[in-house]
Amino acid sequence: MMSLGAWNAIVPMACVTAAAIAAMVAEAFRAPGERMPIGPLGAIGLVGAGISSALLWNHNASSFGVVLADNFGLFITIILVIVGLLSIAISEPTIDRERLPRGEYYALMLFAIAGMMLMATATDLLVIFLALEVLSLAVYVLTGIRRDSPTATEAALKYFLLGAFSSAFFLYGIAFTYGLTGSTRLDRVGSLFEAQATSPTPMQLLAVGLLLVGFAFKVSAVPFHMWTPDAYEGAPPAVTGFMSTGVKAAAFGAFVRVFLAAFYPLRSNWSLIVWVIAAATMIVGTVVGVSQSSVKRMLAYSSIAHGGYLLVALLSGNDLGKGAVLFYLLTYAVTNIGAFGVISVLDNFDRPNDQVRDYAGLWYEHPALATLMTIFLLSLGGFPPLAGFVAKWYVFSAAVKAGYTGLAIIGMLTSVVSVFFYLRVIVMMYMTTTETPARFPAIPRMAGLALVVSAIVVFYLGILPTRVLDWAAASISTIF
């Protein structure tokens, strides 16, 4: 049975890939005008991935020596399953309205998820790169899936060019690492670096720096964040919700694995740079976010800022920090998809309704939708008793414990600034009325359900976080 056991670790991504292929085939054999439940098909694959991850829990299954389904990776896999399910639920109305090719849309999304899962569980730099490319290519196409929209095309091209650029950095970093250590396996790289850690060579630092740039691009850390607002604005809101959370989760998973395992011996050399990047990311994300008039751009900058908080957790490097990364990714995923889900529901064909002023009086038109949006925005702002508060608190506990008080202070203050722009939307929804209320479409059932579920999870993680906190804490104990 050993031969079969060797495949265990890739079962979750195999489920998702199978669903993606099925979606493609189904689209190919679809009669014109026939409606096929391709979304539910993808959901089945995702549920399969979720179940197999749950079964793999605590088993530390390893496949081919390059994929390790430890609890850390599985936690992120489960986050990705949640991201996928919610994204499918909120995508349906967009697909119908924009007449997007349903099968291709879901196939791309599922391939991207498979890539993300691989990225989070890979323990070899080359496999990480492979996964990165799988997910990136799919997401580039998804960004530009509205082919007739100039902004979407521009966003996709921009994202693609900058993304390709960052991939080159990443690959260079791998090449240097391989040149120095003769291996791309994280554990071997780590032990070899460990031996030479007392006097790192410039070459080592170059390798670390190049990989850092590659990751910083993917998690949209300042100063490598330029593509984020454009890509987020140009993509359909459902896709933005998907990529802002999924890509971040996968990239941070690999980021933590590479920097807190393989490159940990060189920590004293990279910690200062990450410190600066984290501080800049939090500050730029919030300060620039204040001046945005488009809700999508505002949420793009907010997502940059949240990346900064995640970097603080990563930099803390202690057990608390690693657990905080996981918990934060989960709450951020649920909350942000919720917020983009609301935007996506409001989006109608002749009017995207994504400007802050479009939200005027939403509460009077659509009280339920406004309430949901409020819950998501307040959670992003870190108000108790919502999930965002516990997540931030977890991150800053880690920072205080690791002695990064300065970073914690910056984080606290920027989160106050960020509250300002979240409140702008709330002010619009509740405290202003407009002469010509925008025509809001009715809420589709699945999307509404997904939003309500997200809101419940936001409350659950805010009020009774214990269980998930413990899981997050237990996940990191299996590796590092």
Next chain:
Amino acid sequence: MPFPILTSIVALPVVGAAALLLVRDEEANERLVRNIALIVSILVFAETLLLWSRFNAASPDFQFVERHAWIPSFGISYFVGVDGISLLLVVLTGFLTPIALLSSWDSVHKRTKAFSIFVLLLESAMMGVFISLDLFLFYVFWDAMLVPMYFLIGIWGYDRRIYAAVKFILYTMAGSVLMLLAILGLAYLHSLGAGGAYSFDLLQLYQLDISRPLQFWFFLAFALAFAIKVPLFPFHTWLPDAHVEAPTAGSVILAGVLLKMGTYGFVRFAFPLFPQAASLFAAPLAFLAVVGIIYGALVAMVQPDMKKLVAYSSVSHLGFVVLGIAAMNTQGVQGAVYQMLNHGVSTGGLFLIVGMLSDRRHTRLITEYGGLKKVTPRLVAVFLIVTLSSIGLPGLNGFVGEFLILLGAFRWNPRFAAFAATGVILSATYMLWMFQRVNYGKVTNEKNATLPDLEPREWFVIAPIVAMTIVMGVVPNLFLRPIEPAVNRMLSQMQEGSPGRVQVSIAPDARDGRRPAATNVIAVTRSRR
């Protein structure tokens, strides 16, 4: 297991709010919504009275304690209890909420259901702040409370309500995030001493031995949060805006309860947790308090708007409270706690009366009024009583608190007391001058000639306030009795607190068999290490 009365006090308003959610949002249901909200808040008030009646006033301990693990890996628990200080603030909150709800029956017609829900959620969060004995729990309530208040100001306020609401929430948050950091720091400090075990338990954190420089920074972080909330001069600028723009119910709760959270924070957290830093900062705090007393009074004097006048009078009155706390002796702190209650009652009353006038005339400018005494004699009569109580006339509540505070301040540092005493005179000046311009003389504006006098609903709103001003002025001991042991405990904790800290132990109440009702008691005993 005894009935978890404190939890039920926090939970009942939330349950009420949830019940309101089920009511269909229609014009026809407005009465139903109002009645549900009012009944729920009255039930909560009844519960707080029950709490008081079963409270053992002779004991300095935390009573009605409940503790359940919440996030055990971080030593966070749902840990609540009241001592004499928080007990009365809980009762005050319970007292003012139904009044605030009832007062808005005529003025709030827009979205009554949401309004009632927000008031009830606010009540729950305020109660939570006063009963939390776990710093994490405290912070959760402290921050959660901002949201409903923000909506109350922003949706049902006056013209510049959005500006006021955003300013309110940002100011308070900016102050409190650094406190969160200090709380994290405290928990971490505890983990250093306790083999890695975090704790947010206030009673355990009281025992921490904190180095002087750390105390300095932690105290500053806490004090900033509380000073903004109080508000202490020069952090007061959000207050006039929020007060003026808030609907009457919001102003009553804001002045009556929210501001007390700042001063309560000083008494419960900042001072006893960091005694060395507190004695270092006592004089600067007292200085700011005295500046606030005089500055608030002078600015109040020149306000053309009654609501703004009352708002600045709050700055002045809260200055007294901080002065009493900074004096750090029994009279001072006891007076400060008593004055918190007084201010809640009399300033709440003033806002209610201004609200009644403004409901009638839709203006709050003093010059628009004049000669009301002939038109609405009953309204003017209660206005007079509340005004006098705010000034601190002997026989009414304000006098007792101010007297104790000045006594305490004098024993500590006569200069502060001397300057603060001018605030008493100034408050008489601006309040009486305003009262005179509004109520005496001829009816200058013909619109005022036909104003209706108090209607039955308004009697229900204002009569309890008037009654309380008299009761609290005549039998202050009723209220001072439970306060005193708790205040003395806090003070001795601070005095003996350096450098060998006080031992705070948790024990079932075995010594005091008199009151079987309050079995779940946490004793705070003093023993040198």
